[in-house]
Amino acid sequence: MKKLGAEFYEAPTLVLAERLLGKIFVHREASGRVTRGRIVETEAYLGEGDEACHAWRGMTERNRAMFGPPGTLYIYFAYGCHYLANIVSEPEGVAGAVLLRAMEPVEGVEWMRERRRKVDERALMSGPGKLTEALGLGPAHYGESLSGEICWLEDAPDLPPELIGASPRIGISRSAALPWRRFVTGSPHVSKTQIGAPSKKRKKGIGK
DNA sequence: GCGATGATGAACT
């Protein structure tokens, strides 16, 4: 498999979101353990005109990686429980990134199971928080370049258009109508979370 | 099988 070069990532975010489907994400730890996953679900986040994007109001300490060079990782901590990984797109200076939402385990399933604790293979990477845990990605990889020796992508044939599905993004409330989610139609490894029913207001426990 | 909810931390108003 051929490692994708930096030029692959310098593309409009929505275009990159589609091109990433089918590609192989690789993480090689210092210990030598290698894990590979095939990307089957993504979401595009743009700095301009997208209120769900962390960078829509400008650069902050947290989101500065989204303005950086394309082909780097933007990783952040969400909900107090999970790290989510994005691949930065667009030319340097323009905010944009593609959220990795789901993958199909390809190699290193044993390490994934160890990190995720006994779960069936379908649940190993079928969600953005799950796949970062399975791959062993975390804050240490913030801003990491995909042209380096730790994380990278390997090429794979582009998917035929009829296999690429589109829908609104999941789990957001601002700019929720934009159909910027992309996924491999029929893949059992796509996250199952449903988009419809935006459960009204999350009730916060008052007296705890 | 399915929907609702707590956990838990950091950024933002």
Place this chain on the structure above:
DNA sequence: GTTCATCATCGCA
């Protein structure tokens, strides 16, 4: 204080 680009679990069917 409120809001999250979430996940696992519990309760009900």
